[in-house]
Structure formats: C-alpha cells, structure tokens
Amino acid sequence: HLIPCKCVFFIRKGRMFQIYMYFCRSFIFKKLFMELFHKMISGSLGIPERQIASTLHLLGEGATIPFISRYRKEATGGLDEVQIEQIKEQHDKLCDIAKRKETILGTITEQGKLTAELEKRINDTWNPTELEDVYLPYKPKRKTRAEAARQKGLEPLATILLLQRENNLAVRASSFVKGDVKDIDDALKGARDIIAEQVNEDEHARNAVRNQFGRQAEIIAKVVKGKEDEAAKYRDYFDFSESLKRCTSHRLLAIRRAESEGLLKVSITPDDETCIERLERQFVRGNNECSHQVSEATADAYKRLLKPSIETGFAAQSKEKADEEAIRVFTENLRQLLLTAPLGQKRVLAIDPGFRTGCKVVCLDAQGNLIHNENIYPHPPVNKPGEAASKLRKMIEAYQIEAISIGNGTASRETEDFINRQTFDRQIPVFMVSEQGASIYSASKIARDEFPDYDVTVRGAVSIGRRLMDPLAELVKIDPKSIGVGQYQHDVDQTKLKKALDQTVENCVNLVGVNLNTASSHLLTYISGLGPQLAQNIVNYRVENGAFNSRKELMKVPRMGAKAFEQCAGFLRIPGAKNPLDNTAVHPESYHIVEQMAKDLKCTVDELIANKELRQKINISDYLTPTVGLPTLQDILQELDKPGRDPRKTIKVFEFDKNVRTINDLREGMILPGIVGNITNFGAFVDIGIKENGLVHLSQLAERYISDPTEIVSIHQQVMVKIINVDTDRKRIQLSMIGVPQD
Numbered sequence: 001h002l003i004p005c006k007c008v009f010f011i012r013k014g015r016m017f018q019i020y021m022y023f024c025r026s027f028i029f030k031k032l033f034m035e036l037f038h039k040m041i042s043g044s045l046g047i048p049e050r051q052i053a054s055t056l057h058l059l060g061e062g063a064t065i066p067f068i069s070r071y072r073k074e075a076t077g078g079l080d081e082v083q084i085e086q087i088k089e090q091h092d093k094l095c096d097i098a099k100r101k102e103t104i105l106g107t108i109t110e111q112g113k114l115t116a117e118l119e120k121r122i123n124d125t126w127n128p129t130e131l132e133d134v135y136l137p138y139k140p141k142r143k144t145r146a147e148a149a150r151q152k153g154l155e156p157l158a159t160i161l162l163l164q165r166e167n168n169l170a171v172r173a174s175s176f177v178k179g180d181v182k183d184i185d186d187a188l189k190g191a192r193d194i195i196a197e198q199v200n201e202d203e204h205a206r207n208a209v210r211n212q213f214g215r216q217a218e219i220i221a222k223v224v225k226g227k228e229d230e231a232a233k234y235r236d237y238f239d240f241s242e243s244l245k246r247c248t249s250h251r252l253l254a255i256r257r258a259e260s261e262g263l264l265k266v267s268i269t270p271d272d273e274t275c276i277e278r279l280e281r282q283f284v285r286g287n288n289e290c291s292h293q294v295s296e297a298t299a300d301a302y303k304r305l306l307k308p309s310i311e312t313g314f315a316a317q318s319k320e321k322a323d324e325e326a327i328r329v330f331t332e333n334l335r336q337l338l339l340t341a342p343l344g345q346k347r348v349l350a351i352d353p354g355f356r357t358g359c360k361v362v363c364l365d366a367q368g369n370l371i372h373n374e375n376i377y378p379h380p381p382v383n384k385p386g387e388a389a390s391k392l393r394k395m396i397e398a399y400q401i402e403a404i405s406i407g408n409g410t411a412s413r414e415t416e417d418f419i420n421r422q423t424f425d426r427q428i429p430v431f432m433v434s435e436q437g438a439s440i441y442s443a444s445k446i447a448r449d450e451f452p453d454y455d456v457t458v459r460g461a462v463s464i465g466r467r468l469m470d471p472l473a474e475l476v477k478i479d480p481k482s483i484g485v486g487q488y489q490h491d492v493d494q495t496k497l498k499k500a501l502d503q504t505v506e507n508c509v510n511l512v513g514v515n516l517n518t519a520s521s522h523l524l525t526y527i528s529g530l531g532p533q534l535a536q537n538i539v540n541y542r543v544e545n546g547a548f549n550s551r552k553e554l555m556k557v558p559r560m561g562a563k564a565f566e567q568c569a570g571f572l573r574i575p576g577a578k579n580p581l582d583n584t585a586v587h588p589e590s591y592h593i594v595e596q597m598a599k600d601l602k603c604t605v606d607e608l609i610a611n612k613e614l615r616q617k618i619n620i621s622d623y624l625t626p627t628v629g630l631p632t633l634q635d636i637l638q639e640l641d642k643p644g645r646d647p648r649k650t651i652k653v654f655e656f657d658k659n660v661r662t663i664n665d666l667r668e669g670m671i672l673p674g675i676v677g678n679i680t681n682f683g684a685f686v687d688i689g690i691k692e693n694g695l696v697h698l699s700q701l702a703e704r705y706i707s708d709p710t711e712i713v714s715i716h717q718q719v720m721v722k723i724i725n726v727d728t729d730r731k732r733i734q735l736s737m738i739g740v741p742q743d
Helices: 003-011 015-045 049-060 065-071 081-110 116-124 128-138 145-151 155-163 169-174 184-201 203-216 232-237 249-260 272-283 289-338 385-398 412-421 438-442 445-450 456-469 471-475 494-512 521-525 532-545 551-556 562-571 588-600 605-610 612-616 630-641
Strands: 218-223 239-243 264-269 348-352 359-364 370-376 403-407 430-433 671-680 683-687 694-697 718-727 732-736
Touching: 015 049, 015 081, 049 065, 049 081, 065 081, 065 494, 065 562, 081 116, 081 128, 116 128, 128 184, 128 203, 145 155, 145 184, 155 169, 155 184, 155 289, 169 184, 169 289, 184 203, 184 272, 184 289, 203 272, 203 289, 218 232, 218 249, 232 249, 249 264, 249 289, 264 289, 272 289, 289 471, 289 494, 289 671, 348 385, 348 456, 359 385, 359 456, 370 385, 370 456, 385 412, 403 412, 403 456, 412 430, 430 456, 438 445, 438 456, 445 456, 456 471, 471 494, 521 532, 532 551, 551 562, 562 588, 588 605, 588 630, 605 612, 612 630, 694 718
Parallel strands: 348 403, 403 430, 694 732
Antiparallel strands: 218 239, 218 264, 348 359, 359 370, 671 683, 671 718, 683 694, 718 732
C-alpha cells in the first residue's frame, strides 16, 4: 500500500500535495497496522480485541500500568498488571518488526530488486526469523568467497552445475580457466562457493535445518583442557550433553556463564548427517559429475555457513528463553519480598551485630527517624555483656522501644540469644531481619543524602530497623539485583531485567500505596505518574509548607499537571486528612460517587465509612453510569469497608532452633524451623539459622508433582524442614518438606 503513494510523492511537485499525501499515507498506514496488531495480540494472548485496543489507547495517552489496572477496569475489561504488561510487550515487539520491515523494504528498493511479490511477502511476514530469511539474499554483506568467485566470472558455471545436465564437466569447466582462475579445480571450487551461498540463503533449506535443530539439537559442554581445577564448581558440566529443548534455564545459564569465563567449550548441534541428507534431497537431482559437485557444495554450505548461523540463532533463542525464565523467577521473588509483612509504625531498636567491632545499635521513632545510636560489645573479644545489657535497658526505657530488629549476618544468633536472656520492664518482640543489600544501601548516595553526618555502620543499622517497620519503603532504595533473591541475575539480559524489576517495584508500591507526608523522594518516584523531579518537588513542598492536608493540595506542587495528578492521586494516602477519602484508594475522580451515596443515606462520608449497616443499604446499581461500571463501584465499596487497607500480611515472631549454630550441629532426620530466603525454578533455599542455607529441591517440596516452587512456598515464609543430607566439605545441605507438618 506504500509504494503508489511514494511514487505520487516524487512525481508531483506541488508542496501542499506532497504534505497531504504524506499525512494520508501515515494515517492509513498507522490505522491498518494498529488494527492488525490488535488482532495479532488478541490471538496470541486470548484477550478480546476491544480490550487490547482500549489498553493500548490508554498506554498511548501516557497512563501507567498500575493506574490502568486499578482505575480503568471498565475500559480494559478488568485486565491485571501482568496482562497489561504482556499487551505492551507484544505491541512493542510488533512495532520493532514494523520498523525493521521499513528498513528492509528501503534497502531492497535501493538495489532495484523490490518486486510486487517480494513486497507482499515482506508485508505479510511478522515472524522475525522468517523475515530475516526472506531478506538474507538481499542483505548487504562483506566480501565473501562466493562474491569473489562471481567477480571471476564463475556464476554461469555454478548455474551449469545446479542444472546437473552436463555430461562433460571438465570441458565446460575448462572454458572458465582464464584471468584469475588458475585451473579447472579452481573454477569448480569457485562455482561450489557460489552454490554454497545460494544453499545458505535458500529459505526452504534454512527451515529444513532449523527444523532439525528444533527436534534433535543437543547442547554439549566440555571442560577446557588444563582448567579442571579452576572450573571445579562447574564439574557437573565437564562432559555434559542434553537435549536443548529439555535443558532447564538454570543449567543453561550456568553453562553459558562457565563458557564466558573461558572454562567450558559449548556447542549446539543436531545430527549432521541427517541435516546434510535433507539438504541433498532438495538440491541434488542426479548422479553425474555435476551432481557430485552440488553434493559437495551442499555439505560445505551446511558445515561452513548454515550450521554456524542456525546454531547462533538457537543459542540466542535458548539464552533468551532461559533469561525470561530467570527474570520471571526473580521478579516473582522480588514481588513477594517487597510485599513482606510490615511491623508498622512502631518505635524500633535495631542492631547490626558483630564480634570484633561490636554491635551497632540505633533507636528509631515510629516514623523511622534516627533518634539515637551507639555501640555495645556483648561478645568476644571485647566481651562486655554487663555494660551492653545496661545500655540496652536504658535505651529501651528512654526511647519507649516497642520492638527489636536484629540483622541476620555475622554474630546474629549470638546477639539474638543475648537479647533473649535479658529481662525488660515489658514484653518486647524480637525479629531477625535479612541484611541482604544493607551494605549496598549504607554506601549509596541515597543513604549519604539521608544521613550525611553518620557513617556506613549507622546507616546499615537504620536500614535493618526500617526493614522491619516497612520492608517495601526501605527495599526500594536498593538496586533489586543486590537483594539476593534472583537466579543468575548477572548473566541475563540486563536491559530486560532492569525493565522487569522496575515494573515489579512500581506495581508493588502502587498496590500498597504510600503516606504522602512521610514517604521519601525515592519511594515517591515509583508512584504512578511521578518521576524523580516531581517526587523531589513533593518533598520540597512538604519541607517548605508542612504536611499535606488534602490530595487537592498536590496541584500546588511545581510541575504537577492534571495528567500527573490523575495518575498519582489514588495511590497517595493522607492519614488524618479532613476528607477521609484522602486516606483511601478511592480516586478523587470518584469522590462525588461516595458523596452521593452518603447524601442518599442522609449521612456524612465519615459516618458512611464508620457504619457497616449504612453501607449495606447501598444499592450499587443506582450509581451505574456510562463511564462508571460495577468494577469501580465494587472497588469503592471494598475500600469503604477497610479504608486504606494494607494488602500485606501480618508479621509473626520467628525463632530458630537454639541447638543449631553451625553446619556441624546438623544431623540427618532433624526437623528444624526455617525461613524461605530465595526461590529458584529447581527449588527453595531455606535459612535454618546457620551461615549456609539449605536447599529443598523441587521434588522434596510436596508428595505430589510440582512444576513451580511458588505453588508451595513464598519468600520469607516460615516453614518446617527435615535434614536429609549434609555435605560438610561442599557446604551443602539438602532439606525436605515431605511429611513434615507445617503450621
């Protein structure tokens, strides 16, 4: 549809006509592609085209995924964040293919080789691999052996060989011995090079080999000679082979990591003889001298051109698939970690434990502000337990401490025991908190900006305390890759990983919502519609003008426009606001609905929220409009039932087995309490209170078949496990949950 318009564009000289035709073409082009994209995405995801179109329209207007999934359910048919993200990803891929087609069509047009049939083929192709196969014969390339042979005038000889009708090949070939062609063998070699390139560029040939790779390809790994000791941790792959389609993502990523470190040689290959036979059936059509030359050229094409090319493609595809699986595991673990149960706004004493340097202790108020810090030395070598106990009692009394948070690093168990031996004037719960990433935060710019007058030890202890109070608000300050809940996260596509993790953090922050008057600028950055600049402007406004009294006041923040307000307002909470709806997930655009409900019941909004009997009198159908449907009304009623509800679970105190301190204390058959620290697609790692985590393999999670560990466990879940094997040399602990009663 494009070429006729282009022709007119160049033929006519009137400038206005050119502009008119350009915009007509752009409009038609965009409309046709959008309709096609909707249909293709719908077919791929099984979502009706109307929902696809509405979702893409909202995304195109600048709406964020959390906003669309929460406040535009009528438009999308109730699609969740995952579905909306899938629609966006599919659309982006199709747009990339469309751009690639434009480049390909332009290149072939410049060569003067674009026919109507070829153009239609390109326009009808939406598979990237197929598109590149179609383009391959026209793709500009560096000087090849085939091109050198053509320059010697050997292409006619290649054609003669392919026809396979010549009975006196030596005589015919001798006529090409001239110029740079030394002899008959040189002429035949050049002709075979031309045939080999044609075989390589033949779409059917490439598909035949690709199909064999898909069915038969094995990934083979062998240790590099002389590097056996250096590669000891990869010894499971020293002489490894497995069907590529059955190779799990964690094995493939481990193999590829070892390859990148120069420790393993890796290849992907099908049965070579079968592949060559399939090619010969396509190209060899006789049993004469020409046929033998074509057969030789075909085998050369496979070994020198086709196989390396297809192998590279399959290596990239398998790596991409493994990356996607690893990223999926990482994002799900991160989501669970970010939604860990919070203690809430309590006054916390946090301890970063240590032996030689002592334990850094900080006291935080209910908002997480640092109000005191000092060191205690309850352990050797300094060993001042009496002084440490006295200091603790004074701090707990002076700062009205309500909970104690202990980092789970070095000396954590000893510090926990020390705390539990103390007697205080009231019951104070003690929690063990993961230190993963705390050192990254304490040395970061964010930490320096928050605590410019304190060193990294104080910042780290503050982070341990805040992680107990609100894990989400604290963990968003750390690069997710440093939190330690991933699987080969440094080996996967870093751009895709960052995008997925950022979207996960954004979804979690908006699911929970944040306190507008206490949230840090970094936390606000993840709120729908806000970026770093607007987030900082909100904090600056708070400093200059005091706490926000209403959501409407957000409009006074510099650079806060109507669109940004629309996107962010529903996710920001103001406890104690004059309008109680400002502390709920009800969007300001829906306040009038709640106000009408209260008016109809002859009460105030406060009374409506406080009185369940009043809410039960609401006839939801009375408030349906062309733009407000049941999903929005149901969300409003749920929010009125539990205003500002936190979707996270309630935190529980946990205690490790007091008799287990090191791996040497473990015995097969022991049943111990533990906390799930990380989940991979082959099992779950559980912290049982010692330095080494144990692994509950996929097969040991339940008596039934499990394909995904998250069917049984989640990050930070408290579980009971049985010791089934201890390898003290390799520091490996095998655990089981089969037959072990769980709370």
